[in-house]
Each structure stands twice: as C-alpha cells, then as structure tokens.
Amino acid sequence: MWEEEKRDDGVKWQQLEHHGPYFAPPYERLPDHVHFYYNGKPMKLSLATEEIATFYAKMLDHEYTTKDIFQNNFFNDWIKEMTPEERKKIRELGKCNFEEIHTYFAEKHEAQKALPKEEKQKLKEEAEKIQEKYGYCIIDGHREKIGNFKTEPPGLFRGRGNHPKMGMLKKRVMPEDVIINCSKDSAIPQPPPGHKWKEVRCDNTVTWLASWTENIQGALKYVMLNPSSKLKGEKDWQKYEVARCLKGVVSKIRSQYRADWKSKDMKIRQRSVALYFIDKLALRAGNEKEEGETADTVGCCSLRVEHISLHPHLDGKENVVEFDFLGKDSIRYYNKVPVEKQVFKNLQLFMKKKNPGDDLFDWLSTSSLNKHLQDLMDGLTAKVFRTYNASITLQEQLEALTNEDDSVPAKLLSYNRANRAVAILCNHQRATPKTFEKSMQNLQAKIDAKKDQLAEAKAELKRVKADHKAKKDVKSKTAVEKKKKMVEKIEEQLAKLNMHATDKEENKQIALGTSKLNYLDPRISVAWCKKFGVPIEKIYNKTQREKFAWAIAMADEDFEF
DNA sequence: TGGCTGACTTGACAGGATCTTC
DNA sequence: GAAGATCCTGTCAAGTCAGCCA
Numbered sequence: 001m002w003e004e005e006k007r008d009d010g011v012k013w014q015q016l017e018h019h020g021p022y023f024a025p026p027y028e029r030l031p032d033h034v035h036f037y038y039n040g041k042p043m044k045l046s047l048a049t050e051e052i053a054t055f056y057a058k059m060l061d062h063e064y065t066t067k068d069i070f071q072n073n074f075f076n077d078w079i080k081e082m083t084p085e086e087r088k089k090i091r092e093l094g095k096c097n098f099e100e101i102h103t104y105f106a107e108k109h110e111a112q113k114a115l116p117k118e119e120k121q122k123l124k125e126e127a128e129k130i131q132e133k134y135g136y137c138i139i140d141g142h143r144e145k146i147g148n149f150k151t152e153p154p155g156l157f158r159g160r161g162n163h164p165k166m167g168m169l170k171k172r173v174m175p176e177d178v179i180i181n182c183s184k185d186s187a188i189p190q191p192p193p194g195h196k197w198k199e200v201r202c203d204n205t206v207t208w209l210a211s212w213t214e215n216i217q218g219a220l221k222y223v224m225l226n227p228s229s230k231l232k233g234e235k236d237w238q239k240y241e242v243a244r245c246l247k248g249v250v251s252k253i254r255s256q257y258r259a260d261w262k263s264k265d266m267k268i269r270q271r272s273v274a275l276y277f278i279d280k281l282a283l284r285a286g287n288e289k290e291e292g293e294t295a296d297t298v299g300c301c302s303l304r305v306e307h308i309s310l311h312p313h314l315d316g317k318e319n320v321v322e323f324d325f326l327g328k329d330s331i332r333y334y335n336k337v338p339v340e341k342q343v344f345k346n347l348q349l350f351m352k353k354k355n356p357g358d359d360l361f362d363w364l365s366t367s368s369l370n371k372h373l374q375d376l377m378d379g380l381t382a383k384v385f386r387t388y389n390a391s392i393t394l395q396e397q398l399e400a401l402t403n404e405d406d407s408v409p410a411k412l413l414s415y416n417r418a419n420r421a422v423a424i425l426c427n428h429q430r431a432t433p434k435t436f437e438k439s440m441q442n443l444q445a446k447i448d449a450k451k452d453q454l455a456e457a458k459a460e461l462k463r464v465k466a467d468h469k470a471k472k473d474v475k476s477k478t479a480v481e482k483k484k485k486m487v488e489k490i491e492e493q494l495a496k497l498n499m500h501a502t503d504k505e506e507n508k509q510i511a512l513g514t515s516k517l518n519y520l521d522p523r524i525s526v527a528w529c530k531k532f533g534v535p536i537e538k539i540y541n542k543t544q545r546e547k548f549a550w551a552i553a554m555a556d557e558d559f560e561f
Numbered sequence: 562t563g564g565c566t567g568a569c570t571t572g573a574c575a576g577g578a579t580c581t582t583c
Numbered sequence: 584g585a586a587g588a589t590c591c592t593g594t595c596a597a598g599t600c601a602g603c604c605a
Contacts (some may be wrong), residue, residue, distance in 0.1 A: 113577095152595065160573080160596065206568065214595095220567060221595085235569085284571095285599060288564095294597080328598055329572060367563085370600065383570085383599060430573070439588060511573070518571055541591065 012231065013204050016182050018137035018146065020189030020197075021210050021223050022130055024153035024172065027051040034104040037097035038090055048081045052169060055156045057101035064158065070167035074156055077169035137209060137225070138186075145226035146209065151178075157216045161295035161330020168216050177212040207231055217293070227517075228546035237550050240521040242379040243387040244561060249377050250388065254279065256376075261342040267363040271372060273346050274300050274361050278382050281337065282389050282425050284328060285366040285382035297326045300382070301366045306356035310347055311336075319344035333427050390422045390519035395561045397421045398528050407492070411534050413499045415525075420506060422515045430511035443501050450494045457487045522548035523555035530557035 029050065035042040036053055045053060056065065056074055064070045075093045082090065090096065115123075134149045154172040159165055175195035182188060184202045191197050198212075208222040225232055246253075257279075260272030277283050278300050286299020298307060307325035314320040317338045327333045339347075350360055366382065373380040397418030402411060433439075461483040468476035522540075526548070529536045540548060 148594075150594095158596080163596090208568075211567090217596090219596090222568075224569080239570090287599065289598095297597085299598085329596075331573080365563085366600080381600065428572080433589090435588065442588085514572055543592070 012207055013140050014183070015140050015186065016137065016204070016209065017139075017186035018182060018189060018209050019134050020175075020180055020191070021173075021178060022134040022150045023175070023192060024151055027054075030054070030101065030104065035100050037100070039095045040097070043089070046083050046086060049078070049083065049086050051154070052078050052081055053096075053098060054101055054105070055154070055169075057098035058105050059156060060098055060102040064156075064166060067166065069162075069164060070156075073165060073167035074169070077167075081169070139225070139229070139231065142230060144229040144231070147224050147226045149223060151212070152214070152221065159295060161297065161326060163295045164292055165216055165294075171215045173212050173214075179211050181206065181209055181211070228543075228549065233547070233550040236547075239387060240391065240523070240561075243384055243391055243521065245377060246380060246384055246388045247392065247561065250279075253376055258340075258342075261340075261346055267368070269346060270350060270361045270364045271369055273343055273350070274364055274369060275373075276339075276343060278385050279389065281323075281335065282386045282427075283333075284386070285369065287366045295326070295330050297328060297330055299327065299366075301361055301364050301369060303360040304356065305351050305354045305358050305360055308347065308351075308360065310344065310351070312344075321347065327427065331427065331429050386426065387519055387521075390426060390515055391521040391524060391561050393422050393425055394418050394520045395524050398524070402528070402532055404532065407495075408534055408538065409496045409499055411532055412538055413503055415528070415534070415539060416503050416507070416512065419512045419516060419520070420510055422520060423510045423512050426515055426519060428511045428514045429509055432508050436508060440501070440504065443497070443504065447494070447497050447501060450490065450497055454487070454490045454494055457483065457490050461487050517544070517547070521561050522551035523559045524561050526551050526555040527557050527559035530555075 027047070029047065036045055036050070037043065056078075059065050071093055079087055079090070131149075135146050136143050137146055138144075151173040152170070155170050157163075157165055157168045157170050175191040176198055178191075178197055179199045179201060180189055180197050181201055181203055183204070188200055189197075208224050210223040211220050213219070214221050227233075227236070253275075257272040257275045260268050261276075263269045263272065278285070284299035286302035288302060289297070298304065303325065307323060309322040309324075311320040311322060312318065314322070314336060319339050319341055321337050321339050321344070323333055323335045323337065325333055347360075350362075354360075354362075370381045373382065373384075398415065401414040401417055403414070406414070461480070464476065464479045464483050468480045525539050526536065528534070529539055536545065536552060545552060
C-alpha cells in the first residue's frame with residue numbers, strides 16, 4: 001500500500017463519493033417553565049432570540065462571559081436577530097437574567113449522564129448509525145474515514161487570547177451554504193428535505209469533500225478526510241521526506257545565513273537573522289495579520305521591537321536576547337537566548353531609531369523569506385525547519401537518553417523526555433491540569449506506602465536469612481529465595497512509581513501531543529521501539545497507530561531520519 | 562510586489578470514554 | 584459499583600503557504 005512512489009500533486013483522486021455533511025440538529029424550544037427575565041420580569045422570546053440567549057446562558061460559568069468584549073459583541077449580534085418589539089424592550093445586557101436557562105441546561109446535562117445503561121446504549125447505536133452513513137467516503141475504490149463530517153453547530157465565537165470578535169454570533173450552517181465536492185459519476189449527496197446545496201462541483205485537485213464560509217471571519221471551513229486515510233498519510237510522509245532533505249543541506253544553509261549576517265543589503269541581513277531564529281529557536285514564520293481582526297500575536301517575521309530586549313550581559317552570559325511575545329493561540333513565548341556577537345549587533349542595528357511598536361524586520365516578509373528558501377532547496381519553507389529540528393532533536397535525544405539494559409518503563413521515561421525536549425523547543429504548552437496537585441499528592445502517598453512495604457520486606461528477608469543460617473535446610477532456603485524475589489519485585493514497583501512521578505512533574509505544563517502528531521517523523525519512534533523492544537502500543541494509541549500506519553509498515557530498526 | 566483567497570496543517574482544550582481504586 | 588483519575592477524541596480556531604490578480 002505504501003509503495004515508494006509519490007502521487008502527482010495536481011491530481012488527487014479519480015473517484016470521490018460521500019453523503020455530504022451531517023447537519024447540527026435544529027433548535028428545540030425551551031419548556032414553558034424555563035424563563036428568561038428582563039429587568040426582573042419573565043419575558044417570552046421569539047424562537048431566534050431565544051436560541052441565541054441559550055448560547056449565552058450555556059456559557060454563564062465560563063470566563064468568557066465576564067469579558068467586556070465578549071459581552072458587547074454578543075449583545076450587538078443578539079440585538080440584530082431580535083424582533084422589533086424585543087429590540088425596543090431589551091436595551092442592556094446587565095438587565096438580562098439567563099440563570100434559569102443556565103440551570104435548565106446544567107440539569108439536562110446531568111440527567112443525560114444519569115441515563116440508564118440501556119438508554120445510553122441506544123443513543124450510542126444511533127450515533128454509530130450516523131457515523132456509518134456520513135462518516136465515511138469512497139475515494140478511488142477505498143472506503144476511508146472522514147475527519148469532520150458534522151457541520152459546526154451555531155453558537156458564540158470563542159476566539160483565543162484577546163480576540164476582538166469573541167462573543168459574536170456564529171450562525172447556523174445551512175445546506176444552502178455548503179459546496180459539495182464529489183466525482184461526476186458518483187451518486188450526488190442528497191441535501192436535507194426541502195433544501196438544496198449552494199453548489200455541487202467536481203474538483204479533483206483538492207482533497208475536501210464539502211466546504212462552507214463561516215460568518216465571523218469569512219473563512220472557509222472544510223470537510224476533509226481522517227488522518228488515517230491514505231491521502232493524508234501520503235502527505236504526511238511527503239512532509240517528513242522534505243524535512244529529511246533539509247538535513248542534507250542544512251549545514252550549507254547555515255553557513256550561508258551566517259555569512260549574510262554581514263551583508264551590505266539590509267534585506268539580506270534581516271533575512272539571515274530571521275532565518276537564524278527560525279532555525280535555532282524553531283519559531284513560526286509569522287505572517288502578517290489584519291489589525292483589529294484577530295488577537296495580536298506574532299511569529300518571527302512579524303516580531304516587533306517591543307518583543308525583544310537586548311542584554312550585553314545577563315546571568316553570566318554574553319549577548320543575550322530576551323524574547324517575550326504572544327505566539328499562535330496567544331501562547332506566550334518567553335526565552336532568554338545567548339546569540340552570536342554579530343547577530344546581537346545586527347539586532348541593535350535593526351532596532352535603531354524605531355519605536356516599540358515598529359517591525360523588527362521591516363525589510364522582510366514571509367513570502368520573500370519563503371521565496372529565498374525555495375531557491376535554496378526544492379520544497380523548503382520556514383515551517384520545514386520546525387519539522388526538521390523537531391525530528392532531529394527527537395532522534396538525538398533518544399540516542400543520548402536510551403539505555404539498552406533499562407526496563408520498559410525506564411525506556412518510556414527516556415522517550416517522554418526526548419519528546420519533551422521537542423515540545424519545549426516548539427513551545428507547546430498546556431494549562432496545568434486542574435487535578436494536578438491532588439493527583440501528585442496521591443502518587444506521593446503511594447510512593448511512601450511502597451517504601452514502607454519495601455522496608456518491611458527487607459526486614460523480613462533479613463529474618464529468614466538468619467533463620468536459614470541457623471537451620472541450613474531446604475525449607476528455609478526456599479523461604480529466603482521467595483523473600484528475595486519479593487524484595488526485587490517491590491523495588492521494581494517503587495522504581496516504576498518514582499519514574500511515573502518524575503515524568504508527571506516534568507510534564508506539568510508541557511503538551512507532548514502536538515509534536516508527536518505533527519512534528520516528529522513517526523519512523524524515528526517506530527525504529528526506536530523495534531530497536532529497544534518497546535511495544536509500539538506504549539508509544540502510540542490506537543488512533544495514532546492508524547495515522548502512522550505508513551510509518552509502522554515502512555520503518556525498520558535501522559531507520560535514520 | 563503586494564494584497565487577497567483558498568487549501569491545508571497545526572494547536573489548545575473540553576468533555577466523553579475508559580481505566581483504576583476503594 | 585461508585586468515584587476519581589487519566590486517556591482519548593472531537594472540535595474548531597489559528598496558523599502556513601501557494602497561486603492568482605492587478
């Protein structure tokens with residue numbers, strides 16, 4: 001299935017057949033006993049107004065609803081959907097009371113959870129039926145799983161960070177909004193009764209099955225295949241092959257950008273410093289963004305003067321650059337990095353006579369950078385450096401950390417540490433889990449108990465040894481052997497618990513999943529598992545094994561990235 | 562060259578499913 | 584078998600980058 005040949009990029013498929021997206025269920029009216037109150041008085045709302053009110057009510061215990069921008073955006077959009085009478089009456093969000101609606105949904109949710117087993121099973125079966133019909137497509141004779149076959153339900157927009165559009169109304173997607181993509185000779189999906197599609201087309205140069213434009217940002221949304229599909233797998237493989245190509249030319253590229261640090265051309269000089277950051281720190285490219293339309297986040301090319309501070313000396317190191325900015329998803333990037341003298345001098349030059357809000361690399365854009373990279377290597381773009389550096393780091397760390405004689409849990413700790421090094425490089429963070437402190441305490445209690453158990457077992461061993469010394473018979477000898485084994489077993493368990501605790505503590509605020517799924521060539525992990533006798537299931541769960549089926553089939557223990 | 566659009570990947574997180582513990 | 588912890592999966596926002604057009 002994964003023969004070593006690449007698909008022609010222009011043509012993606014010959015046959016594509018599916019049932020179209022599955023639409024979010026229609027809104028159901030609130031029961032009569034659940035009220036919305038305005039200015040302390042119950043008020044019956046029209047269908048549309050009520051539906052939007054429920055979106056807000058459901059989010060009442062979320063931090064979003066405490067934010068002014070969210071409240072204002074919500075209220076503005078809500079008013080637009082009201083009847084003229086409602087609009088006349090409802091003037092202030094502060095006078096709206098959604099509590100009863102909120103409680104109603106909370107109780108409904110609890111009731112759903114408390115449903116008897118049989119009821120739950122019934123619901124599960126219904127969901128499976130839907131999945132069976134809408135969740136798969138036929139592409140070039142293969143039945144493949146679809147990634148997201150449901151349209152996004154209406155609700156309030158949840159932008160990340162300080163998003164200026166948070167709280168706006170995300171409208172219901174209707175069949176009339178949806179473009180269907182399928183092959184000409186296939187059975188065209190049926191729109192829901194009484195509706196029609198916006199368009200049905202056959203474009204085999206793209207991989208999506210259906211698309212629509214969302215109303216908040218005017219962006220396109222797509223129904224696409226699941227990562228386990230052959231099409232996605234091939235693309236994934238290609239991505240890592242490009243990154244492996246970079247391995248062959250990276251030292252040449254590095255020499256060149258170092259030379260360019262002294263270029264007389266400002267464009268080249270800025271480009272060379274930016275590329276150095278992208279390579280060394282695995283920064284994202286940093287496309288320009290429309291001001292006021294999204295949260296204020298940056299990447300390398302869009303860094304502003306205010307995002308870095310220069311320290312000739314800091315913590316005993318020279319030429320330190322302190323980065324502090326919000327990156328993708330408004331995740332903070334904070335790092336103090338010693339750099340080469342020439343880079344430091346260049347940064348001083350780039351910052352000269354600029355205001356904090358000015359672009360650091362004012363002569364550089366992501367497209368000019370990528371054009372340059374394309375000239376250096378076919379298929380090379382800024383993000384390839386991230387993939388390359390992530391994968392090579394994993395490989396190097398695994399090499400350095402794995403001890404052949406270690407137990408499987410110890411090897412897994414090494415693997416996680418290697419994975420963690422990558423996640424730190426790529427700045428993949430997560431919020432500390434809510435239950436972290438408590439579960440850490442529980443784990444510590446277990447460790448303490450195990451220690452006691454070990455001490456007891458050791459004392460016991462000492463006793464039977466003395467007994468054997470005195471008696472010197474077979475029975476007492478067997479007892480000694482038995483106790484010895486017991487002590488070993490407990491020691492092993494204790495070591496395992498300790499490793500688990502270390503792993504957990506080190507992982508407190510770091511997300512491993514993103515790098516594992518998107519940046520680490522899975523063949524490195526497969527090879528490592530084969531080489532060190534670690535079952536692949538310990539590294540990849542079922543879904544991940546499906547996504548990386550190509551790598552599992554392809555890589556042997558000698559694979560080198 | 563730069564703005565815009567479309568296609569696709571990357572990313573954090575919520576909540577459901579499953580496992581573990583008592 | 585209930586409760587709690589952990590894992591897994593889906594969701595959907597937010598990036599990257601190529602190609603088109605003026």
